[in-house]
Amino acid sequence: MSSNGKDYTYTGHGTNDQGNHYCSRDYGSSGTGYHYSNNDGSYYYNNPNGSTYYNSGTGYSQYTAPNGDTHKSNGSSK
Numbered sequence: 001m002s003s004n005g006k007d008y009t010y011t012g013h014g015t016n017d018q019g020n021h022y023c024s025r026d027y028g029s030s031g032t033g034y035h036y037s038n039n040d041g042s043y044y045y046n047n048p049n050g051s052t053y054y055n056s057g058t059g060y061s062q063y064t065a066p067n068g069d070t071h072k073s074n075g076s077s078k
Contacts (some may be wrong), residue, residue: 008033 008025011032015021031048038044041057047050050066059075 003041007030008027011024011026013021014022014067015053016036017035018039020036020038022034022036026032027048032036033048034041035045038057043055043057045053047053053061054063055061056075059073061073063071
């Protein structure tokens with residue numbers, strides 16, 4: 001699946017057993033990544049550099065850097 005000029009190629013997508021959408025990407029020599037868009041409005045990204053990002057959809061978010069440092073926002077986590 002083409003990514004229309006982006007620096008990645010989609011390698012898979014679908015819906016898991018919980019009904020949440022996922023999409024995986026290949027960034028070439030940089031590695032792979034994926035994201036989930038969940039039924040409850042939350043979403044999660046796993047990036048090729050090892051960082052992750054979670055957003056609850058209700059104002060809470062959490063970013064974890066490749067070195068493991070975690071940054072959280074205010075809001076309600078699910």
